[in-house]
Amino acid sequence: xxxxxxxxxxxxxxxxxxxxxxxxxxxxxxxxxxxxxxxxxxxxxxxxxxxxxxxxxxxxxxxxxxxxxxxxxxxxxxxxxxxxxxxxxxxxxxxxxxxxxxxxxxxxxxxxxxxxxxxxxxxxxxxxxxxxxxxxxxxxxxxxxxxxxxxxxxxxxxxxxxxxxxxxxxxxxxxxxxxxxxxxxxxxxxxxxxxxxxxxxxxxxxxxxxxxxxxxxxxxxx
Numbered sequence: 227x228x229x230x231x232x233x234x235x236x237x238x239x240x241x242x243x244x245x246x247x248x249x250x251x252x253x254x255x256x257x258x259x260x261x262x263x264x265x266x267x268x269x270x271x272x273x274x275x276x277x278x279x280x281x282x283x284x285x286x287x288x289x290x291x292x293x294x295x296x297x298x299x300x301x302x303x304x305x306x307x308x309x310x311x312x313x314x315x316x317x318x319x320x321x322x323x324x325x326x327x328x329x330x331x332x333x334x335x336x337x338x339x340x341x342x343x344x345x346x347x348x349x350x351x352x353x354x355x356x357x358x359x360x361x362x363x364x365x366x367x368x369x370x371x372x373x374x375x376x377x378x379x380x381x382x383x384x385x386x387x388x389x390x391x392x393x394x395x396x397x398x399x400x401x402x403x404x405x406x407x408x409x410x411x412x413x414x415x416x417x418x419x420x421x422x423x424x425x426x427x428x429x430x431x432x433x434x435x436x437x438x439x440x441x442x443x444x445x446x447x448x
Contacts, residue, residue: 245287248277248279248283248287249287251277251278251279252273252277252279252284252287252288252294253294253297253298253301254277255273255276255277256268256273256276256294256295256298257298257301257302257344258276259272259273259276260298260343260344260347260348261340261341261343261344261347262340262343263343263400265343265344265347266346266347266350266351268347270284270290270291273294291351292351292352295348295351295352296352296356296357298344298348299348299352299353299355299356299357300356300357300358302341302344302345302348302356303345303355303356303358303359304358306330306334307358307359307362309438309439309440310326310327310330310331310438311362312439312440313326313330313436313437313438313439314326314327314366316436316439317436319373319375319430320366320367320369320370320373320375320376321370321375321376321417321420321422321426321427321430322430322433323366323369323370324366324367324370324388324416324417324420325413325417325430325431325433326435326436327362327363327366328388328392328409328412328413328416329409329410329413329435330435330438331355331392331396332392332395332396332399332408332409332412332413333409333435335396335399335400336399336409339400342396342399342400343400345393345396346393346396346397346400349393354389354390354393355389355392355393359389360385360389363384363385363388363389364381364382364384364385366388367381367384367385367388367420368381370384370420371384375421375422376420376421376422377420377421378420378421384420387416387419387420388416388420391412391415391416391419392412392416395408395409395412410431410432411431413430413431414427414428414430414431414432415427417430417431
């Protein structure tokens with residue numbers, strides 16, 4: 227390779243690295259703003275100010291707020307969902323898989339409120355919990371239907387019961403700070419909504435949580 231070719235390649239690499247750093251800064255700024263209680267009203271101008279970039283620079287990386295929300299939601303949920311999925315895949319009963327997944331999300335919100343507010347605010351203008359979590363919730367419901375553990379007209383109804391109820395519960399936890407029994411009560415109620423008999427829902431909801439496994443490759447059924 228000639229010296230000129232090497233210099234040109236290096237300039238391309240430097241430009242690529244600079245672009246990646248700027249994109250990461252935009253996503254970090256957006257996550258910071260969406261993680262505030264009033265983050266729902268975050269504007270491109272707010273993100274540009276927080277990231278210390280110009281509006282045109284923002285548009286060099288994202289076509290608009292919808293694309294940015296998708297990117298932030300992915301960064302926010304992917305590794306955690308991967309860990310949750312790895313954990314619940316070791317459970318035989320889909321009722322346990324649903325209950326454990328919901329409790330993991332609610333427990334994380336209690337531990338990291340900023341993360342919880344980001345979920346609430348990003349879900350308000352996009353797919354609830356992001357595309358990956360949305361898909362995985364339906365997969366879990368479908369498994370429950372196939373195993374005869376849930377009584378629902380279809381998997382989409384069950385998915386919406388889980389995600390809608392969980393999102394409402396997260397908002398309540400952030401704003402009202404209910405006691406430590408609240409997540410279990412929510413899980414029990416969601417299981418009943420999925421068609422699990424109340425006595426069994428009570429037992430499943432109160433089972434000890436397994437250890438959350440380290441994030442790994444996200445594997446879901448289509």
